[in-house]
Amino acid sequence: MTASAPLLRLRGLTKRFGTNEVLRGVDLDVAEGEVVCIIGPSGSGKSTLLRCVNMLTPPSGGTVEFDGTAVVAPRESRWNPLAGRGERRELQRLRAHIGMVFQHFNVFPHLTALENVTLGLTRVAGLDAAAAAERARAELEGVGLTEKVDAYPATLSGGQKQRLAIARALALDPRLMLFDEVTSALDPELVGDVLGQMRRLAADGMTMLVVTHEMKFAQEVADRVVFMDGGVIVEEGPPSFMRDPAHERTRAFLRAVREA
Amino acid sequence: MTFDTALVVERLPQMLAATRLTLGVSLLAFVLAVLVGLVMAAGRRSRLVPARALSFVYVNVFRGAALYVLVIWLFNGLAVATGILLSALTVGVLALTLLNSAYLAEVFRAAISGVDHGQWEAGNAIGLSRWDVFRRVVAPQAARIAVPATGNHLVDALKDSSILAVIAVPELMFVTNGIAQTTFRPFELYVTAAGIYLAIVFVLSWGLRRLERRLGVSGTRPVAPVV
Ligand SMILES: Nc1ncnc2c1ncn2[C@@H]1O[C@H](COP(=O)(O)OP(=O)(O)O)[C@@H](O)[C@H]1O
Ligand SMILES: [Mg+2]
Numbered sequence: 001m002t003a004s005a006p007l008l009r010l011r012g013l014t015k016r017f018g019t020n021e022v023l024r025g026v027d028l029d030v031a032e033g034e035v036v037c038i039i040g041p042s043g044s045g046k047s048t049l050l051r052c053v054n055m056l057t058p059p060s061g062g063t064v065e066f067d068g069t070a071v072v073a074p075r076e077s078r079w080n081p082l083a084g085r086g087e088r089r090e091l092q093r094l095r096a097h098i099g100m101v102f103q104h105f106n107v108f109p110h111l112t113a114l115e116n117v118t119l120g121l122t123r124v125a126g127l128d129a130a131a132a133a134e135r136a137r138a139e140l141e142g143v144g145l146t147e148k149v150d151a152y153p154a155t156l157s158g159g160q161k162q163r164l165a166i167a168r169a170l171a172l173d174p175r176l177m178l179f180d181e182v183t184s185a186l187d188p189e190l191v192g193d194v195l196g197q198m199r200r201l202a203a204d205g206m207t208m209l210v211v212t213h214e215m216k217f218a219q220e221v222a223d224r225v226v227f228m229d230g231g232v233i234v235e236e237g238p239p240s241f242m243r244d245p246a247h248e249r250t251r252a253f254l255r256a257v258r259e260a
Numbered sequence: 261m262t263f264d265t266a267l268v269v270e271r272l273p274q275m276l277a278a279t280r281l282t283l284g285v286s287l288l289a290f291v292l293a294v295l296v297g298l299v300m301a302a303g304r305r306s307r308l309v310p311a312r313a314l315s316f317v318y319v320n321v322f323r324g325a326a327l328y329v330l331v332i333w334l335f336n337g338l339a340v341a342t343g344i345l346l347s348a349l350t351v352g353v354l355a356l357t358l359l360n361s362a363y364l365a366e367v368f369r370a371a372i373s374g375v376d377h378g379q380w381e382a383g384n385a386i387g388l389s390r391w392d393v394f395r396r397v398v399a400p401q402a403a404r405i406a407v408p409a410t411g412n413h414l415v416d417a418l419k420d421s422s423i424l425a426v427i428a429v430p431e432l433m434f435v436t437n438g439i440a441q442t443t444f445r446p447f448e449l450y451v452t453a454a455g456i457y458l459a460i461v462f463v464l465s466w467g468l469r470r471l472e473r474r475l476g477v478s479g480t481r482p483v484a485p486v487v
Contacts, residue, residue: 054384054385056381056384056385076307077307077308078307078308078309079308079309079310081308088389088390089389092387092388092389093387094387095384095385095386095387096386096387098385099385099386100382100385102378102381102382104378106376106378106379106381106382107382108379108382108383108397109401110400110401110404119386119388119396119397120386120387120388123388123389123392123396124386124387124388165382168382168386169385169386172386172387
């Protein structure tokens, strides 16, 4: 553990869906500039953990701290329309600093590539239209979509959609990026495209929390790899630990992944 | 039997004048129904218990109401019960609005639910306010889904306005009834009235299909069965 406070600090995170305990006490720190990859079998709670960071899924218990500030889900009242307004505004402010990229892209289909990126710039970052367009163009250039600024997502390949989603998040100058299996829905030949983008981002010093099945990416890019199973972190360490994991569950998982 | 073309030609201006009221009443009711429908759809989706309860009752009461019964009740029953006396025209607009808004609320609600949940998440994740996520991300996509069914309700409002003849709103059907009774030529006159309704529906359907194409509604198909 470094002496300075981590950028992201999760403590005792739990999540239940009904009686299904999906997270059962997760502690995790991510330092500024660190790339942490989360691996583990399907259903182990990786996505849920990631979504708790920005409260897309509010945890049942535990705390999320981002840059020393508690991230809390706004109170939801069934009676008082004004309940939780301040908390919601605070959460929106924090979310702008935490970029998220999804497995299924979730780009906005009714907006052009440029408009996908400018929406957050004008409505969240408060830029005027001209400044937003300029910034968005630069961001799209950064992910190799210069030719596609006026294209609608329907005309883009999966890899291009995912790079657009990355540009949309990066435009808001996030301090942390969350990636949830962002290459799982891509045709194999487009995977490298998106992973390359993420490698560059990591090389530029972005703090990243990455749920992935790409073991090679984890091996080569991660500063730390976290293995999750059954809603807990079973084992974590530098990527080299994957060559000789201490736990049988980790070994079984890695064996299964390699055989696939 | 011969078709009295001269009679039709003679009475057509009178019928077309009444058609303007038909159009006015149904368009006004439709616009109001869209607005009320939006509010009620928002109510159905609200986390607030009173809003949900109110819109649930509204939608289920007026969706279950028969237009004919609603018209008669608003015109005669309401005055007896409350002393509120509404003009026939007001009753007409009100009844068409109540009924169509209840249906449209369900159309809009379904359209909003039809937008991929990932769109809300992506909007939330970049820090948009809840209103902005709805207004800028979800609503434009929901609108595309809702256009065909919404267009059907415009056509319905137009055709249903003929029922207002029973409370003597001088729209196309009422005027046609009057002429038919004095000239004893119902065949020609009702054929003409049917033709006018058909022509309007045809034009509306054409306009709606163009709108759908412009909005890029997927799998564009005829919005309204013609007639
Ligand atoms: N919104 C939800 N409602 C109910 N159960 C959920 C929901 N989201 C996830 N789960 C359940 O939580 C468990 C963990 O899911 P997830 O975090 O997506 O796992 P992973 O990403 O590791 O595959 C699964 O059993 C899944 O069915
Ligand atoms: Mg997952």
